[in-house]
Amino acid sequence: MNDDARTNIGTPTPATTSSEETELREQVARTREELGQTVEALASKTDVKAQAKEKAAAVKEQAADKAAEVADKAALVSDKAALVSDKAALVSGQIREKAGRAAQLLKDKTPDPVREKTARAAVKVRQSAARAGQYAADKTPDPLLEKAGRAATAARANRTPLIVLGTALTVFLLVRRGRGRRR
Numbered sequence: 001m002n003d004d005a006r007t008n009i010g011t012p013t014p015a016t017t018s019s020e021e022t023e024l025r026e027q028v029a030r031t032r033e034e035l036g037q038t039v040e041a042l043a044s045k046t047d048v049k050a051q052a053k054e055k056a057a058a059v060k061e062q063a064a065d066k067a068a069e070v071a072d073k074a075a076l077v078s079d080k081a082a083l084v085s086d087k088a089a090l091v092s093g094q095i096r097e098k099a100g101r102a103a104q105l106l107k108d109k110t111p112d113p114v115r116e117k118t119a120r121a122a123v124k125v126r127q128s129a130a131r132a133g134q135y136a137a138d139k140t141p142d143p144l145l146e147k148a149g150r151a152a153t154a155a156r157a158n159r160t161p162l163i164v165l166g167t168a169l170t171v172f173l174l175v176r177r178g179r180g181r182r183r
Helices: 003-007 018-046 048-109 112-139 142-157 159-182
Strands: none
Touching: 018 048, 142 159
């Protein structure tokens, strides 16, 4: 072996052409780029803090979107409620107006002697009811008055169930009465 052969061991031979050399350099550059991207991807997967920040940002954005959506729905419901309220006020005003006209018409059509007689009768009925109430209060024993007061307070506090119960009882009795007539 000669000295030239020993010194050139492991050195590439310049037998390649310039186009092959350019192609090899481009391939090396691509490989380096791919390797850099792979290293970046691996580094980002191991960066827990960055992943947590990304996840928090995504959740924050999602929450903001949901909050905006809920706010839009609330505004829509509020608008609808305002429309319903306005309509109810309008209808209520119309009913009051019609009731006032009906009362005025009734008053105009009723002869004066009948109105006077009705007013006197109403006064007498109020006076009689007041006397009867006072008489009942005077004659009723105190323990019974206390129990009646507690029952009245409980009834005022639970009006809805009592109304439902009374309605159900009325319907039951009417149905029972109707069936009894059919037999």
